Amino acid sequence: MAEGKKSMFQSVKGIFLGAYKRYRSCFKCLTFAWGCAQMWTPISLTFLIYWLVYRPDQFHPHTESAVLAVLDLTNNASAIQYDLAVDLSVRNSHRLPIRYLDVAASVFYNGTRLGPTDDPLHGFVQKPKNITVLHPAFHGVVNVDSDVVAQLQRERAEGTVHLRVTVSLTVMYKVWSVKDVFFYKYDCWLWFTTPHNGKPTHFHGNGTVCWRV
Numbered sequence: 613m614a615e616g617k618k619s620m621f622q623s624v625k626g627i628f629l630g631a632y633k634r635y636r637s638c639f640k641c642l643t644f645a646w647g648c649a650q651m652w653t654p655i656s657l658t659f660l661i662y663w664l665v666y667r668p669d670q671f672h673p674h675t676e677s678a679v680l681a682v683l684d685l686t687n688n689a690s691a692i693q694y695d696l697a698v699d700l701s702v703r704n705s706h707r708l709p710i711r712y713l714d715v716a717a718s719v720f721y722n723g724t725r726l727g728p729t730d731d732p733l734h735g736f737v738q739k740p741k742n743i744t745v746l747h748p749a750f751h752g753v754v755n756v757d758s759d760v761v762a763q764l765q766r767e768r769a770e771g772t773v774h775l776r777v778t779v780s781l782t783v784m785y786k787v788w789s790v791k792d793v794f795f796y797k798y799d800c801w802l803w804f805t806t807p808h809n810g811k812p813t814h815f816h817g818n819g820t821v822c823w824r825v
């Protein structure tokens with residue numbers, strides 16, 4: 613009876629010890645795998661985890677509204693004069709802050725870049741569950757080629773002009789002391805009835821999505 617108890621105790625101890633050893637070696641091998649992944653894969657494991665937590669594929673800026681004061685040819689008909697102001701919103705739907713290290717925007721007409729924002733947009737830290745509205749403004753004169761001139765003349769005559777605003781975001785996610793940096797680029801499409809003689813026209817975006825490119 614005493615012998616039986618003793619051997620049973622031994623075998624239970626054996627099972628626990630075995631499990632513990634296996635757990636330890638498994639833990640070691642996981643640590644090793646993590647180290648390898650960190651060192652050798654171009655896309656690090658932290659990058660992947662942050663991607664899964666923050667789901668950048670589901671993150672989009674939205675166009676709330678825009679005002680086009682001028683989009684016209686200059687007197688010599690070889691340059692475009694433009695004056696545009698946009699309200700763009702970005703939402704942090706997560707429970708962690710997002711650091712926007714760098715924010716930039718440009719405006720394009722028919723594939724031609726008209727220019728960057730008048731004032732550089734600044735980086736900022738966005739609190740969890742918060743919405744930030746950015747106000748990029750564009751204003752200037754730029755020489756364009758004859759195809760673009762012809763396209764603007766056509767669109768103005770038809771009564772609707774189309775513009776594309778590109779938004780570039782460099783974003784840092786930080787959990788405890790681990791950080792990873794992501795870069796996103798978006799196209800925001802805007803259309804307006806043709807502005808005449810400095811009379812502004814409006815785009816009621818109401819949260820139109822900007823598409824990731």
Ligand SMILES: *[C@@H]1O[C@H](CO)[C@@H](O)[C@H](O)[C@H]1NC(C)=O
Binds near residue numbers: 686687688689690755
């Ligand atoms: C056309 O006019 C704009 C501004 O009025 C000027 O910047 C541009 O150099 C002119 N282009 C030509 C080809 O004269």
Ligand SMILES: *[C@@H]1O[C@H](CO)[C@@H](O)[C@H](O)[C@H]1NC(C)=O
Binds near residue numbers: 722723
């Ligand atoms: C510019 O407009 C023309 C005429 O509509 C169009 O065929 C062309 O694809 C446009 N280019 C770009 C880059 O959007």
Ligand SMILES: *[C@@H]1O[C@H](CO)[C@@H](O)[C@H](O)[C@H]1NC(C)=O
Binds near residue numbers: 741742743
């Ligand atoms: C976002 O944060 C600002 C500043 O703390 C706060 O005033 C605002 O109400 C917040 N907005 C939302 C939608 O939570």
Ligand SMILES: *[C@@H]1O[C@H](CO)[C@@H](O)[C@H](O)[C@H]1NC(C)=O
Binds near residue numbers: 816817818
């Ligand atoms: C946005 O809202 C305004 C005012 O509520 C409305 O007049 C307009 O048609 C809406 N625009 C779009 C694109 O839904």
